[in-house]
Amino acid sequence: MKFSCEKNVILEAVGNVIRVIPAKASTPVLEGILIEIKDNVLCMTGSDTEMSVQTTISVESDESKTFIVNAKTFNEMLGKLENGTVEFEIDEKGILHMVCGVIQYDLPTREAELYPTVPFVEKSKTLKFRKKMLHSMLKQTLFSVAQIETRPILKGVLFDICGNELYIVTTDTFRLSLRNEEFENTFGEDFSFVVPGKAINELVRIMNTDDEEVRLGLASTHAVFEFENTVITTRLLSGEFLKYKTIIPKTFKTEVVLKTEELKRTFERASVLINEKMRTPVRVNFEFDTVMTCCKTPEGSNFYDEIKAVIQGENIEIGLNNKQITDVLSVIETEEITMSLNSPVSSVCIKPVGKENALYIVSPMRLKVN
Amino acid sequence: MKFSCEKNVILEAVGNVIRVIPAKASTPVLEGILIEIKDNVLCMTGSDTEMSVQTTISVESDESKTFIVNAKTFNEMLGKLENGTVEFEIDEKGILHMVCGVIQYDLPTREAELYPTVPFVEKSKTLKFRKKMLHSMLKQTLFSVAQIETRPILKGVLFDICGNELYIVTTDTFRLSLRNEEFENTFGEDFSFVVPGKAINELVRIMNTDDEEVRLGLASTHAVFEFENTVITTRLLSGEFLKYKTIIPKTFKTEVVLKTEELKRTFERASVLINEKMRTPVRVNFEFDTVMTCCKTPEGSNFYDEIKAVIQGENIEIGLNNKQITDVLSVIETEEITMSLNSPVSSVCIKPVGKENALYIVSPMRLKVN
Numbered sequence: 001m002k003f004s005c006e007k008n009v010i011l012e013a014v015g016n017v018i019r020v021i022p023a024k025a026s027t028p029v030l031e032g033i034l035i036e037i038k039d040n041v042l043c044m045t046g047s048d049t050e051m052s053v054q055t056t057i058s059v060e061s062d063e064s065k066t067f068i069v070n071a072k073t074f075n076e077m078l079g080k081l082e083n084g085t086v087e088f089e090i091d092e093k094g095i096l097h098m099v100c101g102v103i104q105y106d107l108p109t110r111e112a113e114l115y116p117t118v119p120f121v122e123k124s125k126t127l128k129f130r131k132k133m134l135h136s137m138l139k140q141t142l143f144s145v146a147q148i149e150t151r152p153i154l155k156g157v158l159f160d161i162c163g164n165e166l167y168i169v170t171t172d173t174f175r176l177s178l179r180n181e182e183f184e185n186t187f188g189e190d191f192s193f194v195v196p197g198k199a200i201n202e203l204v205r206i207m208n209t210d211d212e213e214v215r216l217g218l219a220s221t222h223a224v225f226e227f228e229n230t231v232i233t234t235r236l237l238s239g240e241f242l243k244y245k246t247i248i249p250k251t252f253k254t255e256v257v258l259k260t261e262e263l264k265r266t267f268e269r270a271s272v273l274i275n276e277k278m279r280t281p282v283r284v285n286f287e288f289d290t291v292m293t294c295c296k297t298p299e300g301s302n303f304y305d306e307i308k309a310v311i312q313g314e315n316i317e318i319g320l321n322n323k324q325i326t327d328v329l330s331v332i333e334t335e336e337i338t339m340s341l342n343s344p345v346s347s348v349c350i351k352p353v354g355k356e357n358a359l360y361i362v363s364p365m366r367l368k369v370n
Numbered sequence: 371m372k373f374s375c376e377k378n379v380i381l382e383a384v385g386n387v388i389r390v391i392p393a394k395a396s397t398p399v400l401e402g403i404l405i406e407i408k409d410n411v412l413c414m415t416g417s418d419t420e421m422s423v424q425t426t427i428s429v430e431s432d433e434s435k436t437f438i439v440n441a442k443t444f445n446e447m448l449g450k451l452e453n454g455t456v457e458f459e460i461d462e463k464g465i466l467h468m469v470c471g472v473i474q475y476d477l478p479t480r481e482a483e484l485y486p487t488v489p490f491v492e493k494s495k496t497l498k499f500r501k502k503m504l505h506s507m508l509k510q511t512l513f514s515v516a517q518i519e520t521r522p523i524l525k526g527v528l529f530d531i532c533g534n535e536l537y538i539v540t541t542d543t544f545r546l547s548l549r550n551e552e553f554e555n556t557f558g559e560d561f562s563f564v565v566p567g568k569a570i571n572e573l574v575r576i577m578n579t580d581d582e583e584v585r586l587g588l589a590s591t592h593a594v595f596e597f598e599n600t601v602i603t604t605r606l607l608s609g610e611f612l613k614y615k616t617i618i619p620k621t622f623k624t625e626v627v628l629k630t631e632e633l634k635r636t637f638e639r640a641s642v643l644i645n646e647k648m649r650t651p652v653r654v655n656f657e658f659d660t661v662m663t664c665c666k667t668p669e670g671s672n673f674y675d676e677i678k679a680v681i682q683g684e685n686i687e688i689g690l691n692n693k694q695i696t697d698v699l700s701v702i703e704t705e706e707i708t709m710s711l712n713s714p715v716s717s718v719c720i721k722p723v724g725k726e727n728a729l730y731i732v733s734p735m736r737l738k739v740n
Binding site for chain 1: 443446447450451465472473474475476477478638639642669670671672673674675676
């Protein structure tokens with residue numbers, strides 16, 4: 001059985017599916033890529049227990065064939081070939097021969113029967129989004145997905161659809177990210193679902209940001225994202241997500257407008273004094289027209305910086321988590337942000353200035369009395 | 371006590387000394403940089419038990435002062451400052467205040483008395499080399515310094531001076547690298563010494579490759595390299611180095627001329643099938659005008675490639691260590707190399723074509739009968 005295609009085409013397809021495949025699995029089959037060839041179309045699948053990524057490319061083939069190859073070795077072999085057409089042949093022993101010019105690699109394959117089946121998802125709802133829009137919404141919220149297992153639902157990204165508005169929400173209980181955009185809700189009803197952060201991570205990595213569409217099919221337990229030649233199937237997380245609307249403060253005593261980059265640089269400077277083990281709070285004073293930032297360690301190191309800002313309302317001092325702030329400031333694309341505060345023990349609200357489509361909440365940290 | 375200098379000047383000086391300082395030492399003093407300020411000159415020293423690096427820069431200062439700062443924190447703080455002049459001040463509590471614009475960092479210092487003294491080296495011999503020449507000689511041999519402790523002398527780089535010729539030699543017993551160049555032996559006698567690989571590593575990293583001189587001062591137990599504003603002091607390794615001249619084969623049954631890059635790419639392709647745990651030999655066949663390379667794993671993977679070459683003498687098949695070959699081919703700068711062979715169990719000799727100043731020896735690997 002023979003097939004052939006351009007090296008760069010098949011290498012890109014492998015790049016799409018390989019990240020989801022575990023490097024060390026309980027059986028070698030799960031470290032493999034499933035390759036299905038039929039009617040000059042090659043479909044490759046990479047999966048773990050939660051999700052799968054499928055990509056199809058055109059090949060020239062003389063018959064149908066389905067087999068498994070080790071993902072890591074196949075990827076490395078293809079990467080070392082010259083650019084050009086690669087001729088593939090599977091012999092009667094199940095060895096895949098790859099020839100490109102005088103270079104030849106042989107790689108044993110495995111029986112496709114051993115591969116876990118990708119669930120067939122009977123879609124009860126279908127939605128369409130602009131890739132560019134969805135990509136930006138997910139990229140700007142993904143960072144605050146919970147990393148630990150205490151509340152599994154928070155390891156996911158909430159898609160909350162209200163009328164023609166899509167709300168994307170993530171939270172690890174210490175902070176919350178919210179992005180919203182208008183879209184055409186063809187289903188006509190309000191509903192919500194939670195997609196595992198890992199699947200969203202792969203979606204953001206693989207999906208380009210052109211103006212084409214990504215189609216989302218939904219069943220009770222699974223979601224399917226489709227765009228161009230790629231299909232990402234993932235199980236949904238079940239359980240109740242945080243009731244995020246109730247925790248967003250409505251009124252504030254202090255509102256501060258700041259240059260995004262200036263504030264980010266200040267917090268990056270403070271980071272020299274902060275390590276993972278001892279997460280010292282950054283002490284921030286909002287006074288008249290100045291934001292004063294300082295940080296000190298028990299060893300006697302100290303940091304002080306100040307930047308100009310437009311501050312409306314009461315002066316306030318608050319302790320903030322350095323990483324939580326830089327994470328937010330790294331995804332905001334506007335030149336200025338608004339920080340809205342109520343008290344040293346209340347959450348802080350950060351929004352891009354000039355856009356009403358994002359909101360970030362971070363918790364304060366307790367400050368020691370000076 | 372106050373001093374000031376440009377941020378980039380002091381940051382570059384810290385970059386010179388920091389790599390030699392252990393990240394985790396038995397006492398905090400050894401994780402520090404020694405800073406000595408006198409007559410508007412700042413000298414900083416980083417050291418471990420074997421070697422030290424000293425760099426001097428001009429500063430503006432109002433009095434003399436010697437102190438220790440934590441290398442990592444000092445480096446990070448300086449790195450986060452804006453470009454421009456930094457004002458430093460040490461207060462009566464020994465806190466170093468750094469001010470650059472509105473940004474301020476404070477860092478506790480330690481007493482300089484606790485710092486180990488850099489040995490004063492009474493130089494019995496002094497030599498001068500072109501930096502460019504010495505840099506190229508060391509860079510092209512450093513990779514084969516022994517990494518393990520079985521013969522400590524082989525963890526060093528041999529400087530062997532015969533008349534007006536300098537030979538630089540490194541070996542880990544499985545392979546040997548030799549570079550030689552003419553220079554002016556002002557001392558007038560033949561002699562040799564072995565410098566620890568770690569010190570040479572730092573020398574190659576810090577020393578630029580312009581046409582200026584590097585001065586080498588030698589005592590019985592130490593060597594001192596001096597260039598521009600930097601001094602590297604290292605103890606020498608004692609013991610007998612390998613008698614390298616006796617192990618270089620003089621005659622060969624097969625001489626092969628090959629394109630350096632082509633051969634390197636072939637061995638890199640073979641590397642897909644080779645891992646550190648199971649170092650499979652690369653089987654190389656030199657036949658008439660073709661070099662055929664193949665490699666197979668017990669799991670059934672296979673690699674085959676061939677390149678054209680000019681082969682004089684007997685056809686030969688030999689097993690080679692993939693990494694040993696790519697290491698050599700990575701440092702050779704000529705377009706072509708000569709591989710000289712005698713038998714499947716004899717060492718292989720690799721030389722750049724058109725230059726008589728380098729020679730590399732690699733051991734063969736035993737091949738299983740096909």
